[in-house]
Amino acid sequence: MAGVGCGCAGPMEWPAGAVSPLNIPSWRAFPLRARLRELFPGRPVLVHNDGVALAAGEHWAGAGRGVRNLLAVTVSTGVGGGLVLGDRLFHGTSGNAGHIGHLVVDVDGPDCPCGGRGCVEALASGPRTVHRARAAGWAPAAGQPADGHTLAAAAAAGDEIACRELARAGTAVGAGLASSASLLDLEVAVVAGGFAQSGPIFWDALLAGFGRHAGLAFVRRLRIERSDDPGRIALRGVAAFVLAPHRYGWPD
Structure with missing residues (x-):
């Protein structure tokens, strides 16, 4: 075995690999990398943000192959x-x-859970979108969970509240992509996560939100893709940490 690569929700202390995922309250400064080193002594262990793992995977073996400047986004x-x-x-x-x-x-x-206000996550994450929809009067059908998957299905079936809130999430992501492209002069953005698979209501709003805020020609050239297989791609990304360190690794 060449080593161990791991992706985890952030934020984290890097490269030490102590993680504090906002949506896992029981993990605060959890020494994930140190624990993995105990399990795999003598092997290199690299821990990074799960979004970073997705970016590495998309660039190494996904929609970003052959480009130099890429942003990967997961909406979950x-x-x-x-x-x-x-x-x-x-x-x-x-x-x-x-x-x-x-x-x-x-x-x-x-x-936003980060302590800020008006962040993309506060507007576009699954739980926050569901919370807004429920506050506006949406409720899942009997026996169904009140989660992003159920909300997306309700939107696809024509529920007005679900459509509006799912579109609001897409608009926020599109605006974030436009701002990112303006700052970083990106070539490709790859979007993954549950809402990325939810269909045209989210995607049409995302592209419209991007278009509304992409005022400069170089920003409008950004190519926006949906990740074809984000679970496998992220696993390839953590493999890339170990197997292609000249591009995706980092000094210890």
Whole structure:
């Protein structure tokens, strides 16, 4: 075995691999990398944000092959992301670069679990979108869970509240992509997660939100793709941490 790669929700202390996922309250400064090293002594163990793993996988073996500048985004329980810039995984100062979920897209928007306000995650994550829909009067059918999958199915069936809130989530992601492309001059953005698979209501709103905020020609050239197989791609990404360290690894 060459080593162990692992992706986890953030934020985290990097490269130490102590993780504090916002949506796993019981893990605060949890020493994930140290625990994995105990299980696999003598092997390199690399732990990074799950959005970073997705970015590495999409660049190495997915929709971002052959490009130099890529943003990967996952829209699920939270909204995360990872960056490849100049054909290399970009970590930033603390390993949290690319965290589009906490890019502000509405300065008067709702509070976010990160402590900020109006972040993409506060507007587009599954739980926050469901919460807004329920507050507006939407309820799942008897026996169905009140989650993002049920909400997306209700939207596809024509429920007015579900359609509106799912579209609001897509609009927020689109605005975040436009801002990211403006800052970083990206070539490709790949979107994954439950809502990315939910169909045209989310995607039409995402593309419209992007178009509304992509005022500059170089921003409008951004190619936006849906991840074909995000689970497998993220697994390839953590493999890339170990197997292609010249592009996706980092000094210990």
